[in-house]
Amino acid sequence: MKLLRNIFDNVHHKLESNEKTKKFWPLIDAFDTLMFTPKDVTEKGSHIRDAIDLKRTMMLVITAMIPCLLFGIYNAGYQSLRLTEGGWDASVLDCFLAGLPKVLLLVIVSYVTGLTIEFIFCIRNGHAIQEGFLVSGMLIPLIMPIDVPLWMVAAATAFAVLIGKEVFGGTGMNILNVALTARAFLFFAYPTKMSGDKVWISDFEAMKEKSNAVKAQLADGTPIPEHLANTPELVDGMSGATAMGELASTFDASAAKAESVASMFATGGQFDMANSFFGLIPGSVGETSALACLLGAGLLLGTGIASWKVVVSFFLGGLGMAGILFAVGGNPYFDLNPIHQLMLGGFMFGMVFMATDPVTACQTGTGKFIYGFLGGALGILIRILNPAYPEGVMLAILIANVCAPMIDHMVVQSNIKRRLSRLKTA
Amino acid sequence: MSKAVKIRKGLNIALQGEADKVCANAKQAKQYAIKPTDFHGVMPKLLGKEGHKLKAGSVLFYDKYNENVKYASPVSGEITEIRRGAKRKILEIIITPDGKDAFETHDVADPNELTREEIIQKMLDGCVWPFIKMRPIDIVANPQDKPKMIVVSSFDSHPLAPDYNFILKDDKAAFQTGINALAKLTEGAVHLNVRGENKQSSVFEECENVEINYFGGNHPCGNVGVQIHHISPINKGEVVWTVNPADVATIGKFFMSGRLDTERTVAITGSKVNEPKYVKANIGARMDSLFAGNVDEENARVISGNVLTGEMTSSEGFIGYYHHQVTVIPEGDRHKFFLKDGWLSLGFNRFSMSTAYPTLLNPPSKRWDLDTNLNGEKRSFVVTEQYEKVFPFDIYPVYLLKSILTNDIDGMEKLGIYEVAPEDFALCEFVCTSKINSQQIVRDGLDIIKEECL
Numbered sequence: 094m095k096l097l098r099n100i101f102d103n104v105h106h107k108l109e110s111n112e113k114t115k116k117f118w119p120l121i122d123a124f125d126t127l128m129f130t131p132k133d134v135t136e137k138g139s140h141i142r143d144a145i146d147l148k149r150t151m152m153l154v155i156t157a158m159i160p161c162l163l164f165g166i167y168n169a170g171y172q173s174l175r176l177t178e179g180g181w182d183a184s185v186l187d188c189f190l191a192g193l194p195k196v197l198l199l200v201i202v203s204y205v206t207g208l209t210i211e212f213i214f215c216i217r218n219g220h221a222i223q224e225g226f227l228v229s230g231m232l233i234p235l236i237m238p239i240d241v242p243l244w245m246v247a248a249a250t251a252f253a254v255l256i257g258k259e260v261f262g263g264t265g266m267n268i269l270n271v272a273l274t275a276r277a278f279l280f281f282a283y284p285t286k287m288s289g290d291k292v293w294i295s296d297f298e299a300m301k302e303k304s305n306a307v308k309a310q311l312a313d314g315t316p317i318p319e320h321l322a323n324t325p326e327l328v329d330g331m332s333g334a335t336a337m338g339e340l341a342s343t344f345d346a347s348a349a350k351a352e353s354v355a356s357m358f359a360t361g362g363q364f365d366m367a368n369s370f371f372g373l374i375p376g377s378v379g380e381t382s383a384l385a386c387l388l389g390a391g392l393l394l395g396t397g398i399a400s401w402k403v404v405v406s407f408f409l410g411g412l413g414m415a416g417i418l419f420a421v422g423g424n425p426y427f428d429l430n431p432i433h434q435l436m437l438g439g440f441m442f443g444m445v446f447m448a449t450d451p452v453t454a455c456q457t458g459t460g461k462f463i464y465g466f467l468g469g470a471l472g473i474l475i476r477i478l479n480p481a482y483p484e485g486v487m488l489a490i491l492i493a494n495v496c497a498p499m500i501d502h503m504v505v506q507s508n509i510k511r512r513l514s515r516l517k518t519a
Numbered sequence: 520m521s522k523a524v525k526i527r528k529g530l531n532i533a534l535q536g537e538a539d540k541v542c543a544n545a546k547q548a549k550q551y552a553i554k555p556t557d558f559h560g561v562m563p564k565l566l567g568k569e570g571h572k573l574k575a576g577s578v579l580f581y582d583k584y585n586e587n588v589k590y591a592s593p594v595s596g597e598i599t600e601i602r603r604g605a606k607r608k609i610l611e612i613i614i615t616p617d618g619k620d621a622f623e624t625h626d627v628a629d630p631n632e633l634t635r636e637e638i639i640q641k642m643l644d645g646c647v648w649p650f651i652k653m654r655p656i657d658i659v660a661n662p663q664d665k666p667k668m669i670v671v672s673s674f675d676s677h678p679l680a681p682d683y684n685f686i687l688k689d690d691k692a693a694f695q696t697g698i699n700a701l702a703k704l705t706e707g708a709v710h711l712n713v714r715g716e717n718k719q720s721s722v723f724e725e726c727e728n729v730e731i732n733y734f735g736g737n738h739p740c741g742n743v744g745v746q747i748h749h750i751s752p753i754n755k756g757e758v759v760w761t762v763n764p765a766d767v768a769t770i771g772k773f774f775m776s777g778r779l780d781t782e783r784t785v786a787i788t789g790s791k792v793n794e795p796k797y798v799k800a801n802i803g804a805r806m807d808s809l810f811a812g813n814v815d816e817e818n819a820r821v822i823s824g825n826v827l828t829g830e831m832t833s834s835e836g837f838i839g840y841y842h843h844q845v846t847v848i849p850e851g852d853r854h855k856f857f858l859k860d861g862w863l864s865l866g867f868n869r870f871s872m873s874t875a876y877p878t879l880l881n882p883p884s885k886r887w888d889l890d891t892n893l894n895g896e897k898r899s900f901v902v903t904e905q906y907e908k909v910f911p912f913d914i915y916p917v918y919l920l921k922s923i924l925t926n927d928i929d930g931m932e933k934l935g936i937y938e939v940a941p942e943d944f945a946l947c948e949f950v951c952t953s954k955i956n957s958q959q960i961v962r963d964g965l966d967i968i969k970e971e972c973l
Contacts, residue, residue, distance in 0.1 A: 094856050126896060129854040130861035134891040138941075138958040139948040140826045140848065141532070141678075144869035144876050146895025147952055148862045150902065153875055223898055265899025265953075396875040400904065456903040457915060505918055509933045512913075516754040 101125045119215040123222045151224040153396050157389035158231050158446065161379035162200075164372055166192040168382070169239045172375050173295035192239075195295055196378055199234035202243045206250040207233075214259050225264030225271070225452070226254065232272035232446060235379025236439065236487070237279075238292035245283055249275040269494050270453045273487055280487070288484070290334035293375035297333045335376045336364045336437040337476060337483030340426040344480045355425040358433065369436040380442035383435075390445040399449035402461040407444045410469025411435050418477050426477050440472060443486040453494040457504040464500055468493035522732045523715060524749045528911040529737030530872050530946055532678045534826065534848075535790040535886045538797055540685050542784060545800040547618070548808035551594050552611040552837035553579055558590070558649060559962070560658050560969060563609050571598045576623035576779035578646060579612060587662055591646030593781035593802040595621040611837065614803070627777040630700035638703050647773045649840070650766035651701075654747060654759045656965045656973070657940035666760040668707035668751065671698075672734075673723045673764050674714045676741030677825035681786035681843050683764045684720040685797065690768040691722045697771030701762065702728045712746045723764075739911065744943040748912050753937045755972075765843055783843060785809060789826075790888040791819040791847040800838065806845065807834045814847050820891050822846040827945035828958070851892025862895065869894075872908070872950045898953035906957075909946035912938060916947055920957055923964030928971055931964055941965075 104121050108114050125131075126148070135142060170191030174183040183191075207230045215222045233250055257274035258267040280287045291297050334342070336358075343351045357363045368374050372382025379385075393399035415431035422428050435441065448454060448468050455464040468490050475485030482488055555563040562583035573579065573592040581589045596616040604610045625645050630638055639662050642648045651669075653660040660666075673683055687694055702709045708730040713723050715735030723731070732750060734740045743761040753759055762770070765783055772780045781802040788795045793813050800809050806821055814821075814834070822829035823839040826846050830839055838845060855861035860869070866876040870887045906916040914935040922930030941958040948957045 094859070098854060128857055130857060130892070130894065131896060132852045132854045133893040133896070134820075134850055134852050135893055136831075138956045139945050140820060140822055140829065140831065140846075140891050141534075141889040141949065142892070142894045142954065143873065143950045143952075144866060144871040144878075144894050145873040145950070145952050146862055146954070147898045147901060148895065149875055150952055152863060221896060225901070263899070265901045397873055398875060398902075451903045452901055454903070456917060458904055458907065461904075505915055505934070508913065508915060512752075512754075512933070512935060515752060 097128060101128070116216055116219065119220065119222050120212060123212075126221070147224050150398055151227050153392065153398055154228045154446075155231050157392040157398075158228075158235065158379065160385035160388040161235055161382065161442065161446075162196070162231070164382045164385040165235060165378040165380075166196045168192065168372055168374075169196055169295055169378060171373060172239075172293070192295070195239055196234065198243060199237055199239075199241075199246055199378065200231065202246045203233040203250050204230040206247045207254050210251060210254045210259070214263065220263070223264035225258070229253070229258075229271040229275075233275045235446075236272060236276050236377045236442070238287060239295045239378055240292045240297065241279065241286050245279055245286060246275075249279045249282075252278045265452055267452060268498070269491055270447055270450050273447055273491050273494075276487055277491060280484070288338070290338060293335050293338075293377075294333050301333070333375060335483070336369065336374055339364070340429070341480035341483040343425050351425050355428070358425070358429060364437070366430075366433055366436070369433060374437075377439065377442075380439045383441045386441035386445045393445065393449065399445065400451070400454070400461055402458060403449050403454055403465040404444055406462045406465030407448050407469040408435070408465075410466035410471075411440055411444070411473045412469075413466075414470040414473040415477075418473070434473065434477075438476065439484055439486040440469075443472065443490050444469065447487075447490045448493065453497060455497045455501050455504075457501050460497070460500045460504045463504075464493050464497050467496060467500075521730050522750060524732070524734050524736075524740075524746075525715065526734065526736035526740040526745065526911045528908055529739055530909050530950065531676075531738050532826075532870070532889075532949070533884075533886050534678045534788075535888045536788045536792050536795045536846075536848075537679050537886075538681065538786040538788050538795040540682070540797070542685075542797040542799060545785075545798040545804065545809050546811060547616060548800070548804040549615070550599070550805045550837075551592075551596070551614045551616060551801060551803040552805070553590060553593065553614070553803050554611050554837065554839065555580065555590075555609050557840040558582075558659050560584075560656075560966070561588075561590075563590070563612075565601070565609070565612070567598055569598050569601060572596075572617075573598065573614065574621040574623050575781065576646060579614075582659075585661060587643050588648055588659060589643065589646050590649055591623075591779055591781075593804075595619050622778045625773070625777045628774055630696060630703060630774050633700075633703065635703050638700050642700070642770065642773070645773050645779055647770050647779060650770060651704075651760050651762050652841075654744065654753055654761060654940065655937040656969050657942075658969070660758075660760050664758045664760075666705045666707070666758045669701050669705045669709045669760045669762065670712065670743050670747055670750070671701075671709065671729075671762050671764055671767055672712045672741050672743045672746055673719070674712075674717075674741050675825075675844075676714075676738035677827055677844075678738075679786070679788035679795075679844070679846060680741070680825060681784070681788075681797070684717075684722070686765055686784040686843065687722045687768055688720055690771070691725075693768040693771035693775060694722050694764070695726060695728075695771065696774050697762075697767035697769070698726060698728050700770055700774055701760075701767065704760070710746070710750055712743075712750075714741070739909075739943060739946060742940075742943055744938065744940050745911050748938055752913075755932060755937055757937075763841065763843065766841075785838060785842070786844045787813065787847075788844060789822075789847040791815045791849060802840060803837050806832065806836050806838065809838065809845060810834060810847075816847075818850045818852075819847050820850050822848070826889075827949060828942045849888070849890040851890030851894075853892075855892070873905075873952075893954055895952070895954050897955065900953055900955065902952045905950055905952060906944075906947040909950055910943070912943070914938065916944065916957075919964075920944075920955075920960050923960050923967070926967065928967060931968060932972070936961075936964055936968055 170188035253275035415434040455461045472486035472489035563580040565580045574595045578589045579592045594616045596614045599615040600613040602611040651660040711729040712732045715733035824842040857863045919934040941961045944957040
């Protein structure tokens with residue numbers, strides 16, 4: 094430790110002693126403060142300070158995402174292996190190892206791109222680097238489809254950090270959630286890579302070919318291996334779409350199609366309650382498992398980092414809207430059990446990790462309830478009523494982000510009115 | 520009508536080094552100092568230069584903007600040095616005592632028999648006026664104002680705060696006389712706010728001519744700002760005066776004896792003090808006379824006042840005009856390895872209001888030894904609703920701070936700047952994840968308001 098300390102002190106000294114290298118101090122400062130809480134003491138105001146700092150806060154958010162990340166890696170492999178020859182027998186470790194390289198690459202690309210831009214801005218502005226991107230950099234890969242090209246991840250991250258954050262003044266100043274900005278950017282700029290049925294399962298095209306080959310064998314009458322015979326998805330040919338995609342496809346479709354989709358959501362189907370809860374379904378890397386999201390929620394709520402007001406109201410908003418539409422009924426989408434509805438797509442992940450972002454959420458207590466409720470209800474509304482945007486939660490949170498300052502404004506105005514009315518009655 | 524309020528928001532910080540209820544006499548200090556910086560916004564006009572001889576209670580300087588308000592020397596002696604800072608601003612006026620007990624005398628009078636104007640004039644002449652502070656702005660009261668009420672908080676809820684039940688146990692008559700004088704100054708009532716949960720000494724319990732309110736719960740229940748907010752919040756154009764309970768007794772003694780008695784009981788507290796206790800000393804005494812070898816000064820921070828709102832000084836520094844407490848705690852100027860005791864440690868021995876640290880797993884009776892480390896780096900506002908947990912006002916603190924930062928006077932007025940003082944933001948500053956110095960921001964805001972709106 095002492096050695097490490099000396100190294101940092103030396104590097105600081107070397108950097109400071111040269112006019113040309115002086116401006117690169119945020120670079121070394123970032124690593125130094127990562128290893129050591131600085132020795133800065135209070136100079137003004139309160140002489141003692143709470144032990145909490147932004148680093149720990151952000152690191153706890155990242156820790157809360159670890160279940161999602163690990164499950165995402167496993168699921169990426171699982172989805173890819175399950176339909177290939179022998180894949181049905183793949184062990185947990187096989188799935189994990191199959192998913193690891195792909196997910197890891199996404200994480201690395203996101204962090205490298207984002208942090209490079211952050212450092213450039215810090216050096217240019219002479220500021221110490223703030224921790225905000227540590228969380229965004231992990232969120233971005235978790236809300237990407239597994240097969241999204243890496244250059245797109247880099248482009249989206251760069252866009253999100255530059256246009257979503259730095260132009261507003263960096264961490265703490267942004268209006269929109271940075272990770273969602275990245276996703277929205279890709280969604281609108283490269284829709285074919287962000288939606289549809291080809292991107293959610295790793296190497297889906299190759300897989301499909303294999304599946305077709307088996308089908309051909311079937312047609313020829315050649316016996317197929319026994320372990321593959323029991324894979325209905327394989328035999329039927331699987332679309333590779335997310336649960337939302339499947340449901341959206343029932344709009345304007347035949348009754349038979351609607352029925353076949355509805356059967357996927359019945360017990361034993363691909364998207365049944367258990368699979369949706371544990372997350373063994375196609376979808377963005379980290380968002381599929383409601384269980385993993387809930388584990389993260391437990392940590393965030395337990396440590397008080399995420400606001401329970403947002404989480405609870407977001408959940409109730411979604412549940413209420415899903416309940417209303419369920420009561421209306423009429424097609425498989427509407428007829429889905431509301432609880433089941435909330436476990437699908439990005440709802441849980443958005444609720445726990447996106448809506449709770451303190452910078453872009455409402456800042457007032459009352460505002461948080463309104464904001465969460467709005468986000469949850471809108472998310473389900475967009476998802477169900479607009480088949481073009483099956484991933485409505487992302488859009489809903491972005492809309493809620495945009496509304497947040499206005500909601501806060503109304504709450505603060507009512508406080509101001511209360512104060513003024515006091516003067517009148519006095 | 521008396522009120523009983525329990526403050527649920529807020530935070531009690533139990534530190535090591537609470538003063539034992541014993542009182543010693545401090546030895547005569549080598550030097551005393553009056554710091555014009557203690558009286559925020561006052562532009563001192565000195566009546567004498569170095570070498571000028573003074574009695575205790577002699578006028579030392581007056582305020583250029585309010586010439587009636589005069590400030591006295593605490594002891595008899597001679598001005599030996601005038602320490603100045605940037606732009607020749609006077610920081611400290613050093614007085615070396617001559618050992619004589621000479622003092623200015625005024626007529627003894629019973630405030631019950633004087634008119635409001637006579638009391639004000641007498642207090643101004645006797646230099647006891649500066650003990651009265653005003654809200655809003657938190658500065659020395661302006662004698663021309665007509666306060667809607669006067670508020671005295673009989674207890675201090677800051678960490679390691681002195682116990683005024685103990686300090687004033689022998690001053691019942693003086694305290695009552697002081698209250699009688701104050702009662703004449705307002706058309707409203709004098710509110711004496713006592714701690715709801717504790718047994719009060721008879722000084723407060725049997726006090727007459729006041730309205731007694733009961734405040735309990737967490738710090739900052741002892742802050743007058745919080746108490747005023749719950750009794751009758753300050754609106755634009757209104758003024759409330761506040762006086763420290765020990766200073767009420769000093770005002771009383773002035774009326775009873777005709778002289779300014781600057782002796783006060785000071786609590787010497789903090790983990791760096793060997794035997795925390797109370798000592799009797801005069802206003803402006805040099806710290807080392809109070810310590811008398813009782814303090815481990817190695818790598819220590821000496822604070823005049825408490826750890827949340829006090830002023831940094833040293834053992835060669837002087838106790839502040841409004842301070843009844845000195846706190847000495849360890850400096851925290853060392854690096855902390857992130858896993859061992861830094862930002863990513865398990866942190867069983869770190870104190871935090873946030874449940875991100877397992878502070879709550881410690882027994883509630885634990886007393887903490889906190890140092891002055893910032894425990895992080897300054898950041899933008901990120902975490903929300905953190906200040907609200909320790910800020911028992913119907914005010915949105917971050918919005919108020921942001922309106923100050925953007926110099927938005929209209930916004931400040933609307934968001935409630937008239938109701939707050941820097942000390943009310945001390946806990947916000949303590950718990951802040953982003954380490955933002957909100958007390959200074961509030962002070963700056965109040966300065967703007969004073970300049971533009973009063």
